[in-house]
Amino acid sequence: MAKDTFVEQIADIETDFPRWYTDVVVKTKLVDYGPVKGTMVIRPYGYAIWENIQKELDARFKAHGIENAYFPLLIPMSFMTKEAEHVEGFAPEVAVVTHAGGEKLAEPLCIRPTSETIIGSMYSKWIQSYRDLPVLMNQWANVMRWEKTTRPFLRTSEFLWQEGHTVHASEAEAVDMTLKMLAVYEEFAKNCLAMPVLTGRKTEKEKFAGAVATYGMEAMMHDGKSLQAGTSHYLGQNFAKAFDIKFLDKDGTQKYGYTTSFGVSTRLIGAIIMTHGDARGLILPPVVAPVQVVIVPIASKKPGVVEACRELKNTLTKAGVRVVLDESENSPGWKFNEWEMKGVPVRIELGPRDLEAGKMVTVRRDTHEKAEAELSSAAETVKALLATVQTDMYDRAKARMDSRIVRANSLDELLAGVDNANFVRAGWCGCRECEDKVKEFAQATARVMDDENTSETCIVCGKKADHTVVFARAY
């Protein structure tokens, strides 16, 4: 028996979730650590998830009339300083190129931490008239933010993402776009990642550096902590003014445009892992799983077994299912463990007895439910089963999250809530001091604000609350 595919130990998910996470991402070969501190290598099994995410999201963007483009990696340092809040937020994290082509550069260049500035400078050149608006673009790119503490997918100095950047003639249109993209993310998270999210506006403290308003989606991880899984920013005229994005309006006057930006990253892969995983490893939602079905031959030396497995593989492949047939020399039990750890949504077992009866056995990764099905209608059965797994995974995660959103009327209740791995709803007056106090007292931050008018009182100072906020500990 080959030793190199042995299913290795992973830490206990309940008692050591952080180690469970790093064990799982490394041992299932999703990712590895790069040679430069804080960088990651996305291995084929991880990258295939990203490719599926890209395919799904890209189609959604294009359906909204958004086109892809590509802007340069290097941004002149002087661009970063044009928007005051922006530079304050990002300057401490940038990586700086000082030398190139064997010479010292006249002006240092920073590796994009995000591209509002460089894209703004181009938009200013391209946009002349109201007829040029709206401009709706997106780019799939790498970005870099130098981080002190890093974790594969969740926080790495370099990561892959998409960043959408739009310009509109009016505030209303730009705000509408911001919310529309937030809705796209939410629908995508639900239907592709089987991941329920809370959406809402971010506080001033938590918003994007340079935005008027940031809207985010937050997902609940296995340990009850929140993960910011995507953000959509209404930038007002901040970047338009900083980069002179002006247009001649119908009324013959020059006006500044209103811009937005929105993004999700390879962080989503971490979110999937921590939303669905269990003690045995990954559980991947069928829509983005690199391998949706694994076929494991039983008593594979018996005549006809391997041939039948290959035929089944062809049938499923033709039906559009991403399927692997494990013909390695490992034992079936070994294969079960390995593919379970890798989170493949459905396993099919096929042996001589099944073949005789014209049957196959299906096993769901998420529920371990075993069923017999006719081989003759394998494609239909498997496709229906994958759809069911996808929906069930969402429903279970949703029920779990809903059951763990609690209400608090005091800081002590809030602390107890997050200590028990909950999201906590509470009133907040809107001032930074009270927000900081929550952080200090409970190590929890404001994730989203879900009501703008509320009858509650602030959980810290007791004054009338401006917002109901969801507080949580967060990644």
Next chain:
Amino acid sequence: MAKDTFVEQIADIETDFPRWYTDVVVKTKLVDYGPVKGTMVIRPYGYAIWENIQKELDARFKAHGIENAYFPLLIPMSFMTKEAEHVEGFAPEVAVVTHAGGEKLAEPLCIRPTSETIIGSMYSKWIQSYRDLPVLMNQWANVMRWEKTTRPFLRTSEFLWQEGHTVHASEAEAVDMTLKMLAVYEEFAKNCLAMPVLTGRKTEKEKFAGAVATYGMEAMMHDGKSLQAGTSHYLGQNFAKAFDIKFLDKDGTQKYGYTTSFGVSTRLIGAIIMTHGDARGLILPPVVAPVQVVIVPIASKKPGVVEACRELKNTLTKAGVRVVLDESENSPGWKFNEWEMKGVPVRIELGPRDLEAGKMVTVRRDTHEKAEAELSSAAETVKALLATVQTDMYDRAKARMDSRIVRANSLDELLAGVDNANFVRAGWCGCRECEDKVKEFAQATARVMDDENTSETCIVCGKKADHTVVFARAY
């Protein structure tokens, strides 16, 4: 009439090809100049070509069992120096990050000019046994090579590309992979870009820094100059030894692997433009054209015309054709010019008279051939026409290239050949001095060697020739 879509002047293709090129790429909005010298912004119309290239090539790689992955952008400077030839070739061109996160880095990091070194360091960790081989990976990524003289798509400090990196247990397998990928590029160039190429081995002078042998494909541009459109490298054990990529073979001994790498870049977009373009602008091959068909309504105010155009657009879209209906307020003549400049392979004109007869008019961009066709079978007609355009474009380019490959028996003949915009075949003894002499005398370089045994004599020194070489001026 809107002024902002006016078809602007482009320089004459025959008398000022370099300006024709920059005019065309900028005015058709394929690309724009980035704020940092030598960088480009790939605009949506250009990026859509790249997306089509990616889709086609990616499917071919996957059919060969190659998986996508993603490796870090930043490479420790010490990695670059591990392979002696490699560092010599690339060090002068790298961009260097010296500061990040507000601090000076202990070791400077370079932005990848290519990823053999960092991928080699990971392969060394992942590969233990012959069972782990072959390793077949590819990444789609940005790379940076600081260049003195730049031109959009052709030579820019940052560009997008794919780089394949494989490891094999034997020299034979690795060489086979190298040639297989060269064949993939050649077939792709022919069937997707309608671009004929010459393939063959590069001389020592022209090969990749660190390779044992580089194979390239060269395409003939409108001005008779050659453009290196893709390369496939057999790296022998050079990088395996530098990065300690070893495996335990079946015979129980530790051996170094044999590696390859291969890549094409956004340069291909430049190659398409300069292979097919004419005095009116771009001519895009249907397989990679962002817009394959434009519908121009004639007398669009007449009842039923716009409706019929919209219906036709839907019909074609459903048939999988990338189609645009130009409903702008510009005149039909204006639209003809604009979409011709943008290189859309087929134009459909539809007016009241056509409608009455149940017909439409199709006009080919490549030949300006006009034809009438039944509206009722529009999808079939258009798809067949696009296929014909694609084949004809290749055939014409092939005939042109073939007619311009001449043979030379002296340096004067060689000079006359390249002066007349030809590729020139000639014998070469294999020594660097003679190769340099050709460069000095005729400003031509060895593009590919197409025979290893030849009865010819060296065009420079008159000694027995080792190779027949295709010399040309090159981009």
